[in-house]
Each structure stands twice: as C-alpha cells, then as structure tokens.
Amino acid sequence: MAAFDHSPPPFFKRGPAPLAMLTLYVAVAVSLLVLDARFRYLEILRQALGVVTHPLQQLAHAPARGLAQAGEYFQSVDALQDENQRLTHAKLESAPQLLRLQQLEAENARLRRLLAVRDRQPASGQVAQILYTARDPFTRRVVVDKGQQDKIAAGQPVVDDAGIVGQVTRVYPFVSEVTLITDKDQAVPVQIVRNGLRSVVFGLGNGQLELRFMPANADVQVGDLLVTSGLDGIFLPGFPVAKVLSIERDTAYSFARIVCAPVAGVENFGEVMVLAQREAPPPRPEPAEAVDGAPEEKVVKARKKRPQRH
Incomplete structure (x- = not known):
C-alpha cells in the first residue's frame, strides 16, 4: 500500500512568519517617522497627497455645504430685514465712538512722531474658513481653506473677532493646519x-x-x-x-x-483671520567711527568732532 503524502500543496505554502513581517513593518514605520521628524524627507510626498486628496475632501463636504446653503437661502425676508435694520441702528449708535477713536489714533500717531517713537506695526491678513478639525484626538488643531496658493506660511498667527485663536503650523497647497492655543505643545x-x-x-x-x-x-x-x-x-x-x-x-x-x-472662540467653528507675518525691525545704523573700511573723509570728519584730551 502506497504511503500517503501529507505535505501541503504548493498553493498553501506559508510565506514569512507573521512575527517577522510585523517586525519589518514596524522598522519601516519607525524609520519613516524618524526621517520625517528630523530631516523632513516626506514633506514633498505629503504635499502631493494633499493635492490628490483635496478634491475628495471637497466632495465629502459638499452635502454639508449644500444643506447649509439651502438653509440660508430659505431664510425669511422679514428676518433679514430686521437684522439689517438692527445693524443699521448699531452702526449709527457706534458712530460717535468710532469717530473719536479715529481722532485718538491720529493724535497718538502725532505724539509718537514728536517723541521719535516707532509706530506700531499694523495688523493685516486674510479671512479663512475653518473646514474641519484634525483627525488626531490628542491634539487641538483645525484645517482652514487657505494654503500655499494664498501665500500662507507656517508661523502666521490666527485670530478671530475676540482674540488669539492659534498659529499656522503646517501648510498644504490648498489648505493649512492651525494649532490652537489650547494645544499642549502651544x-x-x-x-x-x-x-x-x-x-x-x-x-x-x-x-x-x-x-x-x-x-x-x-x-x-x-x-x-x-x-x-x-x-x-x-x-x-x-x-x-x-x-x-x-x-x-x-x-x-x-x-x-x-x-x-x-x-x-477656540473650540467653535467659523471664520478666522490669518494675520501677516511680523516685519523685522529695521537695523540700527552703525556709527561712522565703528565702520571698517570707511572712506578717509568720513574718518577725518569723525576725528575732528571728537573732543581733544589734555
């Protein structure tokens, strides 16, 4: 009687051990994390993935935006008229304070010029819409609809109508990631x-x-x-x-x-303003005596101005 062959057929042959595969995948993941954290090698790949997934994100948010726009469209005309009338009254009531504020700002600028004090840098920026929060539950971050195409750069501060909201920490071609001031790393x-x-x-x-x-x-x-x-x-x-x-x-x-x-409104969804980056202070002019290689005429004039020692 012929002996039975109990070896498995080639189709059911096992590959590498699961523990070996897990070790390999963990090593690759840790290597990618280290390279991305220390040398930013995956930044280009991240930008490319952001460009590819941006249409999908817009498509996923399309139903919610459509419902919101439909709700706004079906608002009653009476409610809009009442709101317009209330805003008109509020504008008229605040007009005296605004006029006095403009006068005080002009007076402040004139006093600063008299005292030779440098004017404060004006706050300028662009309005952005908060799209959604980041997927990481252990961080406090939101994503806004302004990116590299809108000349947004990492480090720009973000505010709303009440105060500081956060800071731009990562920029993609079409969107940006804002770390809120309530985040542990902020x-x-x-x-x-x-x-x-x-x-x-x-x-x-x-x-x-x-x-x-x-x-x-x-x-x-x-x-x-x-x-x-x-x-x-x-x-x-x-x-x-x-x-x-x-x-x-x-x-x-x-x-x-x-x-x-x-x-x-750090934890609220709405519109924010991404402020422009602060301008670097102008360099202080160096005295003519301390400049190396100055023309001989300037050096002679500087020496003539020095008091003679007896």
Missing part, C-alpha cells in the same frame, strides 16, 4: 493688562490654558485679562488671549497654579 508670551506682569501661557489640551512660572505671591487675580506681549516676534502685542479662571496658591510650591480660559 505657548504664547502674555502680559497682564492690570499690572503689566509678563509670563507665558500654555495649552492644557482640554480647552483651557495655564499661566506658568508665576510666583505664589504674584499679583494675579481672578478675572485678569491676558494679552500678547509680542516678545516672541510672532504675535503682535495687545491681542486678547485669555482670562484668569482660578488660582491655587500653595506655599509648598514656588509657583502658583493659574488656570485660564481663552477669550477667542
């Missing part, structure tokens, strides 16, 4: 309006902020308004950031725990 130098104390506010990742590095006996009160100090060279000074919610003072620790709430 920090903003601030200043207390009431007394001028400067510190840094950090995001907690839960929709709140923490004012750190303040001594336990610091003059901080609940309800204090925090504005940008402008010391980081990114945010213009004077923009509202947060208000103090609670203060925990413990003599066992050197610093107080100060929890704040953002002033802007």
